[in-house]
Amino acid sequence: MENLPLARATVDPDAVARTRPGLVTDLAADPGTRVVLVRQGRVATKDGALDLRAPADVTGATWDPERLAYLGRDESGRYLALTLPETLGEERDLDGVPVQEDAALVSLVEGLEFSHLRDVGDVLPDRDAGLATTAVSLAAWHARHPRCPRCGEVTEVIDAGWVRRCTADRSLHYPRTDPAVIMAVTDAEDRILLGHAAHWPDRRFSTLAGYVEPGESVETAVRREVAEEVGIAVGQVEFVASQPWPFPASLMLGFRARVADGAAAEVRVDGVEISAARFFTRAALGEAVQEREVLLPTRSSIALALIEDWFGGSLR
Ligand SMILES: [Zn+2]
The missing domain is CATH 3.90.79.20 (Nucleoside Triphosphate Pyrophosphohydrolase)
Structure with missing residues (x-):
């Protein structure tokens, strides 16, 4: 990417x-x-x-x-x-x-x-x-x-x-840059997990993301954020790409992550940061975007790049 x-x-x-x-x-x-x-x-x-x-x-x-x-x-x-x-x-x-x-x-x-x-x-x-x-x-x-x-x-x-x-x-x-992880989580059927943040406009769905905490590696941050926000255990984590996101000071570190082997891919949202989340097949996401039931993030974001990387083509 x-x-x-x-x-x-x-x-x-x-x-x-x-x-x-x-x-x-x-x-x-x-x-x-x-x-x-x-x-x-x-x-x-x-x-x-x-x-x-x-x-x-x-x-x-x-x-x-x-x-x-x-x-x-x-x-x-x-x-x-x-x-x-x-x-x-x-x-x-x-x-x-x-x-x-x-x-x-x-x-x-x-x-x-x-x-x-x-x-x-x-x-x-x-x-x-x-x-x-x-x-x-x-x-x-x-x-x-x-x-x-x-x-x-x-x-x-x-x-x-x-x-x-x-x-x-x-x-x-010196100027500050705050590392944040953002991850395309997929399950054993290669469906992608997208969430809706409580403060977003209706129908907006995107990859999960969060700030790296003091004392954490980025891989640990990916697993912690996914567990906290949707109650899912993540296994394999692979770094993909990064880009600055200066609103005001984030550096977005993009990952592909897999639901841990044997872990239930059952979503349990925290209800605070994330109010809805679900797994999509490529066909389901393509259709939901077409029908405008799902609104994806802006073209400038690494989130859309991660989703399209999984999808295998342009979505928006
Ligand atoms: Zn001083």
């Missing part, structure tokens, strides 16, 4: 350059730089690709290193992510009048299209999918980690957007 939608990065991350003092300021002054704009977890897009901008085209941007991240380089240049303020264009003074200081940037941004990676992750070209995934991941991490987890003081961004440093105790903090 190759070329998962969000695992197609082609740009050289050029990590050694990140510590160079003044790098992001140089990038912002270089007309060859291409800027990825991030706003509220979305990226600027146009015609199914990233809407990359030269710095001079991002009228009104202040190029504050707190909002910038160096994404790397390729033969066509270097890439910089600019995360726009969450409230851009929404700030009002005490009389309810829009704050005008950033008027040029607001007017630029209002003319752009911003897309969620869940929706466009599969249509973006390889390079853009990689750039967008990194840009959105870093933006989500910065937004959630403004303060030092040790002392609570404010942290500042260093190393071209890749490290935060505490202004009081100088401790360094």
Whole structure:
């Protein structure tokens, strides 16, 4: 299972350059730089690709290193992510009048299209999918980690957007990625187990998934999650592929898993996380999808890739 939608990065991350003092300021002054704009977890897009901008085209941007991240380089240049303020264009003074200081940037941004990676992750070209995934991941991490987890003081961004440093105790903090397992569980008849999470829209079914807990191997996490959510014992577990899922910070590790030999393939949902689950034959799932009795996850997800890998073709 190759070329998962969000695992197609082609740009050289050029990590050694990140510590160079003044790098992001140089990038912002270089007309060859291409800027990825991030706003509220979305990226600027146009015609199914990233809407990359030269710095001079991002009228009104202040190029504050707190909002910038160096994404790397390729033969066509270097890439910089600019995360726009969450409230851009929404700030009002005490009389309810829009704050005008950033008027040029607001007017630029209002003319752009911003897309969620869940929706466009599969249509973006390889390079853009990689750039967008990194840009959105870093933006989500910065937004959630403004303060030092040790002392609570404010942290500042260093190393071209890749490290935060505490202004009081100088401790360094790095972007987080939380490993999660996601598994296509099959039984002795090669039927696939799909579940419906309690908080999902009606008829949505997908593979089971969950976070790896401290002290666990990923294989243990697969067995524990399946046992907890649907009461089924899993035997053989085989890693298939992975992709980042930055909503906000997951790394999805995809597995094929088999119901343990001799174990009953009888589903007993936990009723909390999972409210329904059942095994499907290929024919039954194909028909349920056709009749829209089952709605499968988005094309950007590894879940759909795992289901289609089992199914042997396209389902959605
Ligand atoms: Zn601190």
